[in-house]
Amino acid sequence: MKDESDSDEEHVEFPCAHCGESRIDLLEWEDEETVRCRSCDRRYRPR
């Protein structure tokens, strides 16, 4: 038995710094250090 209710969505370890989006489908790596959030259309650095 699994405890995950929404197992069809993958989440990242570095949610968006602006809106908190963590679904992997909405976050894209722009380069090695920058992630673009498609939820709020802003960029951030996970670390």
Ligand SMILES: [Zn+2]
């Ligand atoms: Zn965002």
